[in-house]
Amino acid sequence: MRISPEIESLLSLLSRLPGLGPRSARRVVLALLKNPQGKMLSLAQALEQAASTVKTCSVCGNVDSSDPCLICSDPTRDQSVVCVVETVGDLWALENSGLYRGSYQVLGGVLSPLAGQGPEDLNSRSLFHRIEEGRVKEVILALSVTVDGVTTMHWLQEKLKPFAVAVSQLGQGVPMGSTLEGLDDGTIAAAFAARKVVNG
Amino acid sequence: MRISPEIESLLSLLSRLPGLGPRSARRVVLALLKNPQGKMLSLAQALEQAASTVKTCSVCGNVDSSDPCLICSDPTRDQSVVCVVETVGDLWALENSGLYRGSYQVLGGVLSPLAGQGPEDLNSRSLFHRIEEGRVKEVILALSVTVDGVTTMHWLQEKLKPFAVAVSQLGQGVPMGSTLEGLDDGTIAAAFAARKVVNG
Incomplete structure (x- = not known):
């Protein structure tokens, strides 16, 4: 395809995003090209803004522009309940449902012997730190119901036994x-x- | 959803792109957030680059970073054959198939009485300019086979009658x-x- 290198590299970056392919990347670029100074530049600026402000919350592992994140620093949320999730995507899914009013712990993955992912690769230390400080009453395990997810939930249950916290798991x-x-x-x-x- | 305003505005811009919705925008942002300094910034820069360089080709109406566009200024392409298309997206689809080696005329739309789109709204003047200068031997009408597209092809056929150019239409x-x-x-x-x- 005879096309300018600028548009070419934009197409190639977009087509590698999840859920997009060459065809949908073309549709996106064509829509943006209808208004290069408007839509296209505002998207560029939004990406730059997000890239320069995002950080990982030191309390829960969420991704936000403040540390602690908006959820961990929200006084209207029940910080004594911690929902343990695998990824920020899982956290967003729960937030989007709008029914959970506690805090989170984003592990960043699950135990996976095959992928060489051990306990030290999971972001669980700040959870135990919060528990040791007596700030947590209940832990809800909301990991994927896969072999690795279930293994990780068992491992967390064992690690949580010494503490006086209620541990629950999502209904199946x-x-x-x-x-x-x-x-x-x-x-x-x-x-x-x-x-x-x-x-x- | 409790989320930073930077990510929120990025999500809202992305979810309004064609083919993307709130769910797929979240997937895209999560993928970009895994590497904010890498993927996210390069996409921002590619968008900025494209936005600052794109222009509309004064010969054919294509969108490119040079004017005349790469196709119109390519000496290996047959500039005496002009394929008339509706949008840059149609041009890309033809280019992608790799089987056409002539030049284009991007009308930017079709005649549409309902949408109030008349002949003066179409980018056809540069086509007739090229024909009057004797640079064109054949015109291929490759507009959509819709009521408005067919009307536009009839209108072009009439307008092309006075000139010594072969006019064809895609097979149906x-x-x-x-x-x-x-x-x-x-x-x-x-x-x-x-x-x-x-x-x-």
């Missing part, structure tokens, strides 16, 4: 909007085990 | 990989009309 079962036909055996088994009496 | 029929079942009546009719004898 049939997801909303799902048919039984499409579910794996593990989920069906978990849903059976977690069945609830509904006729009193 | 069944697209590759398509089943007859999924096609509209217009396409089936066009495919029947354009049927070819195959047994000599």
Whole structure:
């Protein structure tokens, strides 16, 4: 394709982003090119702003422009409840649902012997620091229900045993909007085990 | 969602791009946040570079960092054949296929009485200028086969009648990989009309 090197390099950077390919990158660039001085420059500035301000929260591991992050420094949130998640993406998903009003601990991954990821690679120290200081009453384990995620939750349960904190785990079962036909055996088994009496 | 204003505004700009929504914008930002000084800044710079260099080619209406654009100034391309397209996106699609070696005319739209788009809103003057100067031997009309696109092609055919140029239109029929079942009546009719004898 005969195209200017500036647009070419923009296309190549965009097409490597998750969820985008060469075709969708072209659509994005064409939309931006309709207004280079407006949309395109504001996106460039927003990216620069974000890149220059983001830091990792020293309390929970969240990514934000302040440290401690907006969640850890929010007095209206219950800092005595800590929800342990794998990634900032998981934190955003929970925040987006709008139903959780406590704080977080972002591990940055899970234990994975195959990927060579051990306990020292997880951001768990600040969680235990908060617990040792007596600031935590409840820990909710909200890691992925994968082999590595479950292993990590077991490991955390063991590590949390010496402390006087309530430890819970998200409920397992049939997801909303799902048919039984499409579910794996593990989920069906978990849903059976977690069945609830509904006729009193 | 409790999130820094910098990331918030980045999310909101990204989620308004074509093909992206709030969810995919979050995925993109999370991927960029893994390497703010690398990926994020290079994307910002690529956007700025593109925004500051792009211009519209005064010959054909293409968007490029030089005027005339790389295609119009390429001596290895046949400048006597002009393919008339609606948008730069259509030009890119043709360029990407790699099979056209002539030049282009980007109209920037089609005649659309409903949208109030008349002949004066189309970038056709430079095409007739090139024809009047005797630089064009063939014009290929490659506009969308929609009501407005077809109207525009008829209008161009009329306008081109006084000149000694060959005018052609893209072949119509069944697209590759398509089943007859999924096609509209217009396409089936066009495919029947354009049927070819195959047994000599």
